[in-house]
Amino acid sequence: MSAPSTTARPPPPSLRKDSRIIIVGSGVFGISTALWLARAGYRDVTVLDMQDTAAAGYDPKAGIDSASADINKIVRFSYGSAVDYQRLASRAAAEWDEWNRQIAASTDLPRRFAGDRSRVWLNCGALRQSPTREMTEQELLTLKSMEQEGIRDRQFRTDDEADVERARRRGWAHKLDPCRRRERFGHHKAVLDSTAGFVVAYRGCDWARHMAQKLGVKFILDSRCGKAIDIGGADDGKPTVRTADGTVHKGDLVVVAGGGWTPSLLPEVDQLLETTGGSVAMIQIPRSRKDLWDRFAPENFPVIMEPGIYSFPRDENGIVKIGFRETKNLPELREFGISSTKLCWYTDSVDNSFLVDFVPGRGGKVAVCSGGSGHGFKFLPILGQEVVKILEGRGSATPYGRLWGWRSTSPPASAAVGDAKGKTRNGLGEGEAGPRVLSKLKMASPADWVFKSGADNRSSKL
Ligand SMILES: Cc1cc2nc3c(=O)[nH]c(=O)nc-3n(C[C@H](O)[C@H](O)[C@H](O)COP(=O)(O)OP(=O)(O)OC[C@H]3O[C@@H](n4cnc5c(N)ncnc54)[C@H](O)[C@@H]3O)c2cc1C
Incomplete structure (x- = not known):
């Protein structure tokens, strides 16, 4: 895998440990960055979010509408020839192990854990x-x-x-x-x-937020006071974030980690990042069906991945989550139908690699940290460690700084993640004329959630 072609980088900011750093977004990319900045000794870090992820404990059932707020996410190490991601996933898994140990031993859990010390990372294969x-x-x-x-x-x-x-x-x-x-x-x-498995996503995020808060990170999580509506600059050259309540937050560095909302906050990323929808369906196994309850438990059932579809073992509430781009099913669960669905927002980059760098034309004072491209969650415990190196201006000396750097929008010579050599990935650049625009798609309704029996499904497989 070759490093993506980069454009001229603006000079890195001369960060001091008391520099005021504002992070927009408390999803995986924002919270991991905040945690590692605090661990690196930065004393004035504030995270803004338009959703109160702390009060909701990142629980999607509590209405948090971000990619990170989910019941579970896959931790996998399979990256084809993209060995840098494979290595990063191995480092993340070691940290997930450590988080399991810390949570099991903690006397100070996040409020939303309600005393639950069970594992957030399950190595079920x-x-x-x-x-x-x-x-x-x-x-x-x-x-x-x-x-x-x-x-x-x-x-x-x-x-x-x-x-x-x-x-x-x-x-x-x-x-x-x-x-x-x-x-x-x-x-x-x-x-x-x-070596692979899954993490209980909302608990993982809440644990990261809890640790960051204990290290002194400040949080403004509110639909008005925390909602960034403009990323600009003050007369003295410092970067600013204006929030929906009219407050102008001045910092020394602003990091935009807004997930699928990033392109609307930073027009410069338009050709590099695109927000796309992913479909997720849930099937509820009733507790009374002990046969299926046991069969789909993580001890007996692995995460399953196949091009176009992936599924998880059941969670503690009996929910089997299936992410799909094609219609297939698990025949034993057909009788229950789909209990709920969710449209989840990916932030796809031009080559499926993350985008973490200073934004050209913003004087080295505004950085973007996004582009999870459907595989960013697993790195939650470790991502910020690499992001901090980039924010400190050491990115060009690290493999991830080079991989995640600002890059040309023309097709890459080799795909960073995946196998589409020489092609621009994800249909970026189609714009509103393309066929995938949400308003052009026909949405399914609950009537479509009932599985048909008979010939239609006989050839289906997972
Ligand atoms: C369907 C689906 C399945 C996935 N499965 C996996 C998986 O199995 N394994 C894996 O490793 N990865 C997976 N991913 C990818 C992973 O979820 C993402 O890479 C990661 O969660 C992205 O985190 P983020 O912080 O960039 O964005 P988000 O989690 O979306 O967070 C962005 C945050 O910014 C806030 N925000 C946005 N705009 C503003 C604003 N103007 N002002 C203030 N706050 C703002 C939002 O409220 C939100 O809290 C999946 C993604 C999707 C969509």
């Missing part, structure tokens, strides 16, 4: 299923990268006897074909990653 009889090219690249990094022995190929035997010895064999694909379709090409 993730099964990467191939839709065909062959492994995908991306999968083969992933296995090669894992070999190179010395973590291949925790991957189990379903078509490799030695791998299957190793999975048996290590207690993972029951997760090799949980959808009974071999029996149903006569083939099952997949790799079970025993």
Whole structure:
């Protein structure tokens, strides 16, 4: 993977430990940055958000409408040949382990935890299923990268006897074909990653926010006082954030981490970032169905990933979440239908790599921290450590500073994440003339949530 082409960077700000730093957005990108700035000794960090993520504990059921506010998110290490992301995911997993230990031992939990010391990160494994009889090219690249990094022995190929035997010895064999694909379709090409799993997303964010607050980060979380409506500059050259209540917040550095709202706050990112919708459906397993309750528990069921669809084990309330771009299903759950759906906002970048850099033309005083591109959550515990290096002007000396730098909008020579070599990803640049504009799409209604029986579904698979 080559580093993206960059445009001339503005000079980095000369940050001091008492510099006033304002972060817009308390999702994964904003909160991780705030946490690591505080850990690095910055004493005057304020996070603004137009949603009260603290009071709601990032719970999507409490109405928080951001990508980070969710019941669960996948932690995976499979990145094809994008080894920098694979390494970062490994570092994040070590931190998630540490957070599990800290939460288990803590006598000072966030209020919304209500005393719950259970794990936020569950290493239940993730099964990467191939839709065909062959492994995908991306999968083969992933296995090669894992070999190179010395973590291949925790991957189990379903078509490799030695791998299957190793999975048996290590207690993972029951997760090799949980959808009974071999029996149903006569083939099952997949790799079970025993290092992967999922995190309880809203609790992870709330824990990060809680730790940042304890380290002195200030929060203004309010639909008026916390809502940025303009990122500008004062006469003395300092950057400003005007909020909906009319207050002008002056800082030494402003970091815009507004997720899907970032392009509306910073017009400069228009050609680099785009907000797109992702569909998520929930199926509720009743507690009375002990057979399915046990079958879909994380101890028995892995995260499942396949091009176009992914699903989780059930959560503590019996909810199985399925993210999809195609219609498929788990046949055992068909009788329950879909209990709810959610449209979740991705912030896709031109090449699926994050965008963390100073915004050209803003004097090195306004930075953007966004572009999660559907895979940013897992890095919550570690992302900010790399962001701080960039904000301190050391980005060009780090792999992530180079990877996430401001870049040209022309097609990259090689794709940063994924396999679309030489192509601009995600249809960026189609603009309002493109076919994917929300107003041009036909939305499903609850009547569409009922699964049909019979021939229509017989060929469906997950
Ligand atoms: C459907 C879906 C599934 C995903 N699944 C996974 C997964 O399984 N694993 C994984 O690793 N990643 C996953 N991701 C990606 C991950 O969720 C995102 O990369 C990450 O959560 C983005 O965080 P963020 O801070 O950039 O944005 P957000 O979480 O959207 O946070 C932005 C925050 O900024 C605030 N804000 C916006 N505008 C303003 C303003 N004007 N003033 C004040 N505040 C403002 C918002 O209120 C919000 O709190 C998924 C994303 C989606 C959409």
